[in-house]
Structure formats: C-alpha cells, structure tokens
Amino acid sequence: MDTIWNYRWLLLQGLGVTVQVTVLAGLLALALGIATGLARRGPPLIAWPVHIYVEVFRGTSALVQLFVLFFVLPGMGLRLDPMTCGVVGLGLCYGAYCSEVVRGALNNFPRAQREAAVALNLTGTQTLTRVVLPQALLVMLPQLGNLMVELLKASSLVSLITLADLTFQARSIMRLTLHTVEAMSVLLVAYFVLAQLISFGARALEARLGGAWRGRTEER
Structure with missing residues (x-):
C-alpha cells in the first residue's frame, strides 16, 4: 500500500473529477427526467419527440x-471539452x-x-405541484437513488475520453508501478463507499420527505 500512499494526491484529484461528473450529470439527468x-403526458406533438x-x-x-x-461532433464542427462531453x-x-x-x-x-383536486377547484398546475409531485416523489426516490448509483458506476466510462477521473488515475498508477492489485482494490473500495453515500442520502431524503408529507396530512 506504500505505492498507493505515494500516489494519493493523484487519486484524490481523480476522486474529485468523479464526484463532479456524477453530481453534474445527475442534476442534468434529474432535470431532463x-x-x-x-412532457410525455402532453399532446402528441410534444410527447412523440x-x-x-x-x-x-x-x-x-x-x-x-x-x-x-467526443470523437464525432468535432468532425461536424462542434468541439466539446472532455468534462462537458462526460456530463452531457x-x-x-x-x-x-x-x-x-x-x-x-x-x-x-x-x-x-x-378527482378530489378537481372537486376542490385546484388548477392543473396546483394539482401537479401540491398533490401529485410531492407524493409521486416519494414513490420515485428509491428508484432515483438506484439510478444515481448506476450513474456513479457509469462515470468510469469518461476515463475513455481522456477525462482524468478516479478510474483513469488508478489505471495510470497501475501502468506506472505495475501494482495492479493495490490500484484496483482502492478503486473498488472508493466506488463502493461513494455508492453507499448516495444510497444513504436517498434513504435519508425519503424519510425526511415522508415525515414532512405525513405532518402536512395530519395538520389538515
């Protein structure tokens, strides 16, 4: 493990890139999702595209x-840096x-x-924001948490478009030192810990939102 300690700053830099890609891509994915x-519940002109x-x-x-x-768009006149390619x-x-x-x-x-929202004369927007989305979010959170874990693991793909993430740095250390076991072991542990943090965060958010919604329901 002395080899890993000697290259710890390289791994920490890669860890920062991995976290950055995961967070930014996750936010984009949630917004798009x-x-x-x-939109898929809207008129066909919007739903089909x-x-x-x-x-x-x-x-x-x-x-x-x-x-x-990363490779095709530059040939069409649009060049994106590796971070932008990875996040997008x-x-x-x-x-x-x-x-x-x-x-x-x-x-x-x-x-x-x-139907109850309609009976209360709530508009479509009010029904969506006050009734539908708060409850639907509780249903979605476990699956969204799993998706974010999958996104974290998929972030290692950005190492193949020259982005110096955690996987890229671990492979660099492996090539420099030939200490494959140590480098890959640290990589496995790092991704496992990050995945557990995401899962814990999703569960904590689910519990907090569930408690807040139940509190609002009891008040009514």
Missing part, C-alpha cells in the same frame, strides 16, 4: 454516446431512464386524488 416525464429521445438513449450504449460526443453524455443517457421512472410514478398516481 422530470421535464420529459411530464420526447418518446423518441427516451427510446434512443435507453436503447444505445452510454459508451457509444460518449464517443459520438451521461446526463442525456440517464435522463432517459429517469424519464421512465417519472412517467411510471405519474401513471400510477391514484385517480381518486386527482
């Missing part, structure tokens, strides 16, 4: 999508999966509650 999940986006990005490889952004590529890919989670939660929302 919510927007497209809602969104449906095509979801099917294309769910049905193709995330690695190929990154390669298209993973955000678009996992935004499509997130869209399915949102759509499923909204489709399974109890019809009786929608």
Whole structure:
C-alpha cells in the first residue's frame, strides 16, 4: 500500500473529477427526467419527440454516446471539452431512464386524488405541484437513488475520453508501478463507499420527505 500512499494526491484529484461528473450529470439527468416525464403526458406533438429521445438513449450504449460526443461532433464542427462531453453524455443517457421512472410514478398516481383536486377547484398546475409531485416523489426516490448509483458506476466510462477521473488515475498508477492489485482494490473500495453515500442520502431524503408529507396530512 506504500505505492498507493505515494500516489494519493493523484487519486484524490481523480476522486474529485468523479464526484463532479456524477453530481453534474445527475442534476442534468434529474432535470431532463422530470421535464420529459411530464412532457410525455402532453399532446402528441410534444410527447412523440420526447418518446423518441427516451427510446434512443435507453436503447444505445452510454459508451457509444460518449464517443459520438467526443470523437464525432468535432468532425461536424462542434468541439466539446472532455468534462462537458462526460456530463452531457451521461446526463442525456440517464435522463432517459429517469424519464421512465417519472412517467411510471405519474401513471400510477391514484385517480381518486386527482378527482378530489378537481372537486376542490385546484388548477392543473396546483394539482401537479401540491398533490401529485410531492407524493409521486416519494414513490420515485428509491428508484432515483438506484439510478444515481448506476450513474456513479457509469462515470468510469469518461476515463475513455481522456477525462482524468478516479478510474483513469488508478489505471495510470497501475501502468506506472505495475501494482495492479493495490490500484484496483482502492478503486473498488472508493466506488463502493461513494455508492453507499448516495444510497444513504436517498434513504435519508425519503424519510425526511415522508415525515414532512405525513405532518402536512395530519395538520389538515
């Protein structure tokens, strides 16, 4: 482990890049997922293009999508830096999966509650923001937490487009020192710890939102 300690700053730099890619791509994926999940319930003129986006990005490889952004777009006159390619590529890919989670939660929302909102003269926007989304979010959170863990693991793909993330740095150390076991062991532990942090955060948020919603319900 002396080798790993000697290269600890390299690994910490890679860890920072991995966290940055995961957070930014996760935020983009959530924003796209919510927007497209809602749009798929709209008129066909909006729903069909969104449906095509979801099917294309769910049905193709995330690695190929990154390669298209990094290697193909420059040939078409649009050059993106590796960080932008990584964030946009993973955000678009996992935004499509997130869209399915949102759509499923909204489709399974109890019809009786929608009818009750209409009876209370709530507008469509009020029904969505005050009734539907708060409860649907509780249903979505476990699946969204799993998606974020998957996104974290997929972030290692950015090492193949020259972005110096944790995987890239571990492979660099492995090539320099030939200490494969140590480098890969640290890599496994790092991803495991990060995944556990995401899962813990999702569970804590679910518990907090659930308690807040129950409190609001009891007050009423």
